[in-house]
Amino acid sequence: MSFPSNARLMNTADGTWRGDLGRALRAEWTKLRTAGDAGRLLLLAVALTVAVGCGTAKAVKCPDTGCGQDAVKLALTGVTVGQAVITVFAVLAVGGEYGTGMIRTTLTAVPNRLTVLTAKATVITTAVLASGTGAVLVSLFAGRYILPGNGFTEAHGYAPLSLADGPTLRAALGSVLYLALIALLALGVATAVRGAATAIGIVLGLLYLFPVITQVVHDPEWQRHLQQIAPMTAGLAVQATVDLPGLPIGPWAGLGTLAAWAASAMLAGGLLLQRRDV
Template sequence: MRRELHAEWTKLRTTTGPGRLLLALVALTAAASAAAAATVSCPSAGCNYDVPKLSLIGVQLGQAIVAILAVLTISGEYGTGMIRTTLTAMPRRGAVLAAKAAILTGLTLVAGTVAVLGCVLAGRLILPGNGFTPAHGYPPLSLADGPTLRAAAGSVLYLVLIALFSLGVATVVRDSAVAIGVVFGLLYVFSILPFMIADPDWQRLLWDISPMNAGLSIQATVHLSSLPLSPWAGLGVLAAWAAAALLGGGLLLRQRDV
C-alpha cells in the first residue's frame, strides 16, 4: 500500500485547503475553550463543574472542522472528477480508501493533539482567575492527573474517530454538501433528540447510540456512575459508527463504476 499512501500524502501536501483546515482546527478549538473558560465562574460558596470537560468544550467546535476536512478528502475528488484518475492509476480501491484513512488519521492525531493541549492550557491559565482554585477544590489542570489525561487523550481519539466516520459517510454519498449535512445532522441534531423526548427509556437509548453524546463521555471525570455510558464505552459507540461508515463506504466503492 506504499504507492497509495505516497499518492494520498502528495495530494494533501500540495493543496492549500487541508493545511488551512488543520490550522483552523487548532486555533478555533483552543479559542472556543478559552472563551468558555472565560465565561464561567466559581463563587466563594463553591460550585460543581467538571473542569477538565469544561476546558475541552472546544472539541465540540473542532469536530466540525475535522468532519469537513475528512469529507473533502474523498468527495472533493468526486466533485472535480479526479476520482477517475485516482482509481485508474491505483485500481485497488480498498487500498485507496485505507490510504486516505491512514493519512487522515495521522494528520488529525497531530493537529488534534495540539488543539487539545491548547484547550488544557487555556483552562489552566484562565479558570483560576474565575474562582476555580485549590481552595474551592479545583487544583490547576494537569495532564499528570489520571482522569484529566484520559479526558484529553480521549478527546484526541474522539476527533480521529469523527474524521474516519466522516470519511466513510463521504465515500457512501460522494457529494460534499450532502456528506457534510449528513455528518452534522448525525452529530449535532441527533445529540439533542434525547432532550426532546419524554420517555426515559427512549431518552437513554437515543443517548447511548448518539455518536456525539456517547463519544464525548470520554471527557467526563466526575460523577461517572451517573453517566448513561462509561467513558470508554461511549468512545466505543463512536468507533462502531466509524467502522460501519468505513465498511459501507468501502463496499460501495468496490461495487460502483466510480
C-alpha cells in the same frame, strides 16, 4: 513443468499489495501537503477548538466549593466546534475528488479500491491526530491559567489541570481519539454517498441534531438510551472527570460507541466503493 508454490504466490500478492499501498500513501500525502485548503482547515480546527475552550473557561464561574462544574470538560469544550471543521476536512478528501472527477485518476493509478481507501484513512487520521493533539494540549494549557481566576481553585476543590492526573490524561487522549474517529466517520460517509455537501450534512446532522432530538423525548429511560447511541453525546463522555456514575454511558464505552459508528461508515463506504463503477 513446474508451477509456483502457494507460498510464492502469496508472497508475490503481499508484495504487490504493499507496493500499491506505499504508492497510494505517497499520493495521498502529496495531495494533502499540496492542497492549501487542507492545511487551512486543520489550522482552523485547532484555532476554533482553542478559542471556544478559552471562551468557555473565561465565561464559567465557580464562586463556591462544590459548584458542580467539570473543569477539564470546560477547557475542552472547543472540541464540539472543532469537530465540524474536521468533518469538512475528511469529507473533502473523497467528495472533492468526486466533484472534480479526479477520483478516476486515483483509481486508475491504484486499481485496488480498498487500498486507496486505506491510504486515505491513514493519511487523514495521522493529520487529525497531530492537529488534534496540538489543539487539546493548548486548550488544557490555557484552561490551567484561566480557570483559577474564575474560582476553580484548590480552595474550591479544583487542582490545577495537569496531564499527571489520570482522569485529565484520559480526557485529553480521548478527545484526540474522538476527533480522529469523527474524521473516519466523515470519510466513510463521503465514500458511500460521494457528494461532499450531502456527506457533510449527514455527518453534522448525526453530531448536532441527534442531541436535539434526544431532548425532545420526554421519557427519561428512552432519553438515556438515545444518549448512549448518539455519536457526539456518547463519544464526548470520554471528557468527563466528575460524576461518572451519573453519565448515560461510561467514558471509554462512549468512545467505543463512536468507534462503532465510524467502523460502520467505513465498512459501508468500502463495500460501495468496490461495487460501483466509480
